[in-house]
Amino acid sequence: MFAASPRTQPRALAIWLLVAGVVGWWAAFSLTMERFHLLENPGSTASCDFSPLVQCGKNLESAQGAVFGFPNPILGLAGWIAPIVVGAAILSGARFGRWFWLLFELGMTLAFVFVVWLIAQSIFVLGTLCPWCMVTWVVAIPSFYAVTLHVIRTGMLPAPRALRRSADRLMGWVPLLAVVSYAVVAILAQIRLDVLGSVF
Incomplete structure (x- = not known):
């Protein structure tokens, strides 16, 4: 166990995890309900299908939408509980303890890698932007940054002192890091899918 301090008892991080977990869980729940709707009504469209570009249906019914043999949103229903519980x-x-934070960091890292893969599949393979998926991206990306920087700055993840200091300074820049990440995704989507052209 680590002694309580602003870094090991980070209220701002806790609040973010709680909020992100609730938002992410709601997105996963909404996608799960959409998948049930499509299964019960073959040939119908999902309520989040707004256009050929902005839709959930194609993503949900694709092979990428059930990577492990069941709908991906079920992973979200289970996975987003962890940030909610940790934050609360x-x-x-x-x-x-250190072991707990390292396991939590491992989970966040795997989630981040999966989200990045899904973003690439959505933009470069499926050619769609799923609204509820994008909500998940919006909360998953900064959550990964925040947790990773936290475990580095506190020394729970072994790192040189200079790197820990850098992680501590970067903690306040997580919102900007997230915005830059969103911008990269938006630019890739524009280049590949001509999002603005389809809207205007």
Whole structure:
């Protein structure tokens, strides 16, 4: 166990995890309901199908939408519970050991890698932008940055002192890092899918 401090008991991180977890879980729940709708009504369209470019149906019914043999949103329903629980626990005064934070970081890293893969598949293979998927991207990306920087700055993830100091300074820049990441995704989507051209 680490002694309580602003870094090991990070209220801002806890609040973000709680909010991101709720938003991410709701997106996963909404996608799950859309998948049920499509299964119950073959040939119908999802309520989030706004155009050939902006839609959920193509993503949900694709091979990429069920990578592990079941709909991806089920992963979200299970996975987003973790940030909710961790955030709420920290706000209630809980302290976690190094092993817990490292496992949590591993989970966030795997989620981030999966999200990046899904973004690439959506833009470069399926040619669609799924609204509820994008909500997941919006909360998953900064969550990964925040948790990673936290475990580095606190020394829970072994790193040189200079790197820990850099991680501590970058913690306040997570919103900007997230915005830059969103911009990269938007630019890739524009180049590949001509999003603006389809809207205007």
